[in-house]
Amino acid sequence: MSRRTAMLVGAAIAAAVVSVASATAQEAKHYRFAYDQPKTTGYGILGDIFAEKLKSLSKGTMLIDQYPGAQLGQEPQVLQLVKAGDVEFCISSSANAATLSPQAGVMSMHFLFRSEAHLIKAIADPEVSKAVKTMIAETVQGARVIALATLGLRSMYSKRDIKNIGDMKGLKVRVQATPTEDTMFPAYGAQIVHMPFGSVYTSLQTGVVDVAENGVNVYLANKHYEVAPVLSMTEHEANNSLVWVSDKLWNSLTSEQQGWVQAAADEVNKTQPAKAIELEHQSQDKLKSIGVKVVTDVDKSGFVAIADPYLDKLASELGPHAVKVKNLIRAIQ
Numbered sequence: 001m002s003r004r005t006a007m008l009v010g011a012a013i014a015a016a017v018v019s020v021a022s023a024t025a026q027e028a029k030h031y032r033f034a035y036d037q038p039k040t041t042g043y044g045i046l047g048d049i050f051a052e053k054l055k056s057l058s059k060g061t062m063l064i065d066q067y068p069g070a071q072l073g074q075e076p077q078v079l080q081l082v083k084a085g086d087v088e089f090c091i092s093s094s095a096n097a098a099t100l101s102p103q104a105g106v107m108s109m110h111f112l113f114r115s116e117a118h119l120i121k122a123i124a125d126p127e128v129s130k131a132v133k134t135m136i137a138e139t140v141q142g143a144r145v146i147a148l149a150t151l152g153l154r155s156m157y158s159k160r161d162i163k164n165i166g167d168m169k170g171l172k173v174r175v176q177a178t179p180t181e182d183t184m185f186p187a188y189g190a191q192i193v194h195m196p197f198g199s200v201y202t203s204l205q206t207g208v209v210d211v212a213e214n215g216v217n218v219y220l221a222n223k224h225y226e227v228a229p230v231l232s233m234t235e236h237e238a239n240n241s242l243v244w245v246s247d248k249l250w251n252s253l254t255s256e257q258q259g260w261v262q263a264a265a266d267e268v269n270k271t272q273p274a275k276a277i278e279l280e281h282q283s284q285d286k287l288k289s290i291g292v293k294v295v296t297d298v299d300k301s302g303f304v305a306i307a308d309p310y311l312d313k314l315a316s317e318l319g320p321h322a323v324k325v326k327n328l329i330r331a332i333q
Contacts, residue, residue, distance in 0.1 A: 030063045031249070034078045035091040036070040036197060038221045042151040042276035043091050044068060046243070046268055049275075050089075050147075053264035062260060064089070074196050083142030085248025091149070094240040095176035101139040105178040106315055106322035107132070107240040110307040111300075112329055116153060116280075119238050120273045122329045123150045129269050131328055132242065135321035143244050147265035149272045151215040151239035152280040155232060157224060158204075158211040161295050162232035165189070165302030171210040174200055180314055184236075187306050204228045215239040217276075217283040225292045231284075232295040236303055243268060 033051070037043040044066075051064035072078055072087055075096040081087040083100075094107030106112075113119040122128055129148050136145040156162050158171070169189040175181035177194045185192050193209050203209045205227040212228060218239070219231060243265055250258065288294055315326040 028061050028063055030065050031088040032067055032072065033064045033089040033091075034067045034072040034081075034087050036073075036075050036078070037068065037151075037218060039066065039068040041217050041221050042149070042215070042272065042279055043241070045275050045279065046091060046149050046241070046272050049268050049272055050243070050264050053267045054260055057260040057263055058257070062257065070198060074198060076196075079143070079244065082244050082246045083140075085142070085246045088246055088249045090244050091241050092244060093176065094242060095178045095181070097136070097145075097242045098178045098180075100143075101136055102179070103135055103139060103319045103322040103325075104132070104242070105180045106318055106325045108176065108178055108180045108237055109311055109314055109326065110180070110184045110236045111304050112311060112326065113153065113238045116277050118332060119150060119153060120277055122332050123148050123238075123240065123273045124270055125328070125332060126269075128325065128328050128332075131321070131325050135325065136242070138321070142247050144247060144250060145242045146245050146262055147243040147268045149241040149243060149268055150276050151218060151241065152277055153235040154213050154215055154237050154239050155219075155234045156211050156213045156236075157219055157228040157231045159228060159230060160210075161230055161293075162211070162234065162298065163295060164299040165306070172208070173211040173213065174203060174209045175213075179318070183310065183314065184307060187310070188303065200224065201227060216280045216287070220283045220287055225287060225290075229291075230293045230295065231287065232298055234298050234300065234303065236300075236307070 033047055035043040035047065047066045051066065054062050054064060072081065075092045076099050078087060078090045079092055079096065079100060082090050094104050097104035113122060132148055133145050162168065165188055171190045172193050173185050173190045174195055175185055175192045182192055195203060200212050201222065201224055204212055204224065212224065219225060245261065284294060311326065315322045
C-alpha cells in the first residue's frame, strides 16, 4: 500500500469513526427524573444508582437528568405528571403513592418494620418488590412501579422531648395524607394536620403544628432542626419510596430498552436500602455535632401496644394486595 493510499484509508476510517460517534450522540436521549427531596438525601443516592446503571447498560443512549428538591413539583403533582407522560420517572413516598393506590398505604403502617436490619432486608426482597409492583399494576393506570427504596425509619421532631406515649397527648402532628396516619396518631392521643412537605418548616416555626416526623437525613437536609431542635427516635414507621415510570415512555421503548430500565431499577432495589441507612447514621452524628438534641431512649412499648392490633385490621381494610405485602414483610427474619 502506497503512502498516499494509506493516508486515504486512514482518513476514511477517521471519518467513519466521527460519523458513528455523531450518530450515537444523536441517538442518546435524556429523561426527566423528579423527586422532592434534596440530592443530598437517599433520593439522590437512588437517582445516581439508577442513572449510572442505565447509562452503562444502554451504552450512553439513555441518560437521566435528575430534578431534585421539588423543581418539577411536590410528589402528588409529579405523580400526575408521570401518569400523563409529561415526566418520565419520579420517586414518591409510599404515602403519596396511596393517593393513586390506597393499598400502598400498607407500607406506612406503624411498627410494620421491627428494626433497620429488618427494613433493609424487606425493601431489598424481590418478592416484596414483586407484590408492590403487582398491586400498582392492578390499581393504577398511566404509570407503573419499577423499584422500591427507603429513606430509613421515621421519627418525631419538635421543640420538646417525646419519650413515651404520654408525651403525645394533645399535640398537633403534621402527617402524610393516608388512612394509616389518620388512624394511628389520634390513637396515640395526638391531633393530625395535613399539609404538603414544603409547608412543614414554616408550620413548625409558627406553631401551626407542634410535631413533624420524618427520616433523620430528611430532617437534617431540610434544616427542620432550626425550628424543631429535638429529635425523638420513635422509629414508628418506615420512610419507604416507590420508583415510577410513565406508561407513555415505557410503551415507547423497545423490549431491550425496557430490560435496561428494569435492570437499573433492580440495582436500586438491591443496593439503595443499605446505603440509605448508612446515610441515616451519618446524619444523626452530624446533628449531634451541631447541638441538636437526639433522644435515643424513647420508650416505644406504649406505641407498639396500640399499633400492633392495627396491623392486621388496617391491611384488611386496605385490600388483598395490602394484606399480601404486609404478610411478606412480617415473615422476613
